[in-house]
Amino acid sequence: MPYEIASLNDPSFTLADDLASLAAERSSDKRVELLRRIAEAYATHAEPPVATERYLFNEVISKLVDKLRGSHRVIASDTLAAMKNLPDDLVRSLASDADIAVAQPMIRDYKTMPEPILVDIARTGSQEHLRVIAARDQVTPPVTDVVVERGDNTVVGILAANNGAQFSDAGMRRLVGKAREDRHLQALLVDRKDLSLTAVEYLLPMINEELARRLCANAARANNAAVKTYLAEWLAERKKNAERTDAYIAGIRKGDLNAGDVLRGLFAQGRLCDAATVLASVLSLDRDYTFGVLAGSNLQSALLLMRAATLSWPVVEAFLKLREAKSAEYEYRTPPTRAQYLTLDAGAAQRVVRFAKVRQVTAAAN
Structure with a gap:
């Protein structure tokens, strides 16, 4: 009844x-x-x-x-x-x-919903819980900080696409760090209207020129004069750097330049993308693959590439300093020492590179 x-x-x-x-x-x-x-x-x-x-x-x-x-x-x-x-x-x-x-x-x-409850659920809940949190109409910085830290690719993608999500400087920096090997996430970040100049500086080295131009157009539509000016200057500098990088590669191939000296200089200047292009040329690898390894979370893989190219410790040290400066993710880790790097077997590292080449050729054929 x-x-x-x-x-x-x-x-x-x-x-x-x-x-x-x-x-x-x-x-x-x-x-x-x-x-x-x-x-x-x-x-x-x-x-x-x-x-x-x-x-x-x-x-x-x-x-x-x-x-x-x-x-x-x-x-x-x-x-x-x-x-x-x-x-x-x-x-x-x-x-x-x-x-x-x-x-x-x-x-x-x-x-x-009380913010402390959302923070607690973000800390302890499943990825399904995080996906729902990431899609809320409003997500405050204390919550997004935790969601970015714990979320998988799907979660951070939902969060990046959510215009109601707000980020602390540290949270945005970590989110950009997660985009290093994720082109879809890069595109989502480019389309956000709340990117600070600092966030743009972290994002630019990892995106291609097409996304950089889209970022510039978005900044213009948002009337963000500082970001627009910075992007215009970056694009002009990017063109010059690409020309310089091509010249470096030509010089290395002719034997006029030493690859280690070139890479050490590029790392010291913060030019990770250009350094990846040079290292890819030295190892005959795909540039995007090489950049993904250098910028990715698996430091051991990056060290193997450098060992395969028989790079000296000062070059590796310059790379580690750049890596730490570019992402908060590495600030709390103990960096490898010279002795640890030299214990890596160069022959084994070169075999890993040959295997990577085979995989790239196979992927391209398919």
């Missing part, structure tokens, strides 16, 4: 009586239906509820939801997410539920 409930505006309505009925009901289906009706009536009450009503509602609803399982808990979460000023313990319980079907409505739709 369907439950009938009087309006809260009706003088005969007594919230305590209906909450008592709700607490006493044994059937999960009927509990959920009565919960829904009372929640709707409570939310649309013409007058603000008095302290007693708030206490009763929060007390009974919290205890009831704790007893619900499966689809009934999903319905409860969806119903309550449309309300305001729910007790924090109840919000946390639903939003952090291991079943993402339960957690999603509360994370996505609860407008007055």
